[in-house]
Amino acid sequence: xxxxxESRLGxxxxxxxCLTARGVKPIVKYQHAFKNTxxxxxxxxxxxxxxxxxxxGTTSEIFYSYILEFSKxxxxxxxxxxxxxxxxxxxxxxxxxxxxxxxxIPPYSPELNHSEIIWAxxxxxxxxxxFGNIExxxxxxxxxxxDNLTSEIIQSITHHKLxxxxxxxxxxx
Numbered sequence: 001x002x003x004x005x006e007s008r009l010g011x012x013x014x015x016x017x018c019l020t021a022r023g024v025k026p027i028v029k030y031q032h033a034f035k036n037t038x039x040x041x042x043x044x045x046x047x048x049x050x051x052x053x054x055x056x057g058t059t060s061e062i063f064y065s066y067i068l069e070f071s072k073x074x075x076x077x078x079x080x081x082x083x084x085x086x087x088x089x090x091x092x093x094x095x096x097x098x099x100x101x102x103x104x105i106p107p108y109s110p111e112l113n114h115s116e117i118i119w120a121x122x123x124x125x126x127x128x129x130x131f132g133n134i135e136x137x138x139x140x141x142x143x144x145x146x147d148n149l150t151s152e153i154i155q156s157i158t159h160h161k162l163x164x165x166x167x168x169x170x171x172x173x
Contacts, residue, residue, distance in 0.1 A: 001044060001045065001046055001080045001081075001082070002042035002043060002044050002049075002051075002079055002080070002081050002082065003042065003043050003044075003045070003081075003082045003113050003114045003115040003118075003158060004040070004041065004042040004043075004081045004082065004083045004113075004115060005040075005041065005083070005084065005113055005115035005116060005119065006038050006039060006040045006041070006058060006086075007038065007039050007041075007119040007122075007123075008036045008037070008038050008039075009036065009037055009038075009039060009123075009126065009137055009141060010033070010034065010035055010036030010037065010134070010137065011031055011033035011034070011035045011036075011131055011132075011133070011134060011137065016124070016127030016128055028128045029128075029130045031130045031131070031132075035133075035134045036056070036134075037054055037055070037056050037134060037137060037138055037141075038054070038055060038056060038057060038058055038062075039052060039053070039054050039119075039141060040052070040053040040054075040055065040062075040063070040066045041053070041115055041118060041119075042070060042079070042081060042115070043114070043115050043118050043154050043157075043158050044154070044155075044158070045114060045154075045155060045158035045159050045160060046155075047151065047155065048150070048151030048152060048153070048154040048155030048158075049074075049151060049154070050149065050151070050154050051069075051070050051073050052145055052149075053066045053069060053070075054138060054141060054142070058086070058088050059088050060088045060089075060090060060091060060093075060094070062088070063088050063089060063091070064091055064094045067091070067096065067097070067100055068097065070100070071097035071099050071100050075099060076099075077099060078099050078101065079099055079100050079101070080101050080103060081100060081101065081102050081103070082102075082103045082104075082105060082112075082113060083102055083103070083104055083105070083113075084104070084105055084107075084109075084110065084113055085104055085105070085106075085107050089104075114157065114158040114160065115158070117157050117158065118149075118154065118157055118158065121153070121157055122141075122144060122145075122149070125144060125148070126140075126144075
């Protein structure tokens, strides 16, 4: 079982809180630019497994290419993917691989998609940074995911007793 979602990261500086001495207003470098990239990710609360794909855009074609690549990752595994109802998640004109099954969460309920918490975790380290160009954002993101998004972190963030009880209940004789 995987939670899937996408997030936009770009050159515009996300200003966030930081520690300073009492009465000292922090000064943060700021860049106001609108070049972005998108990160598609699927994260398992069962074992902390993840599959992350960085690409510029959100279309049905891009989402479908993500699904095709994800189906090749551990191809013997049946992937039950919990997704939201974003318009580009509609894949009615595409052939879905046999090892992919979707469960759609109700509209306007991001709290049911635990990948949202993964993006929040990443973005807390992303704030107050100026990258200069989009390639620097991509390098930072790739390094952060490789070095900091361990299976233990993913499992601790996405773990929810309700989902795990239901999932494990499916395998009890």
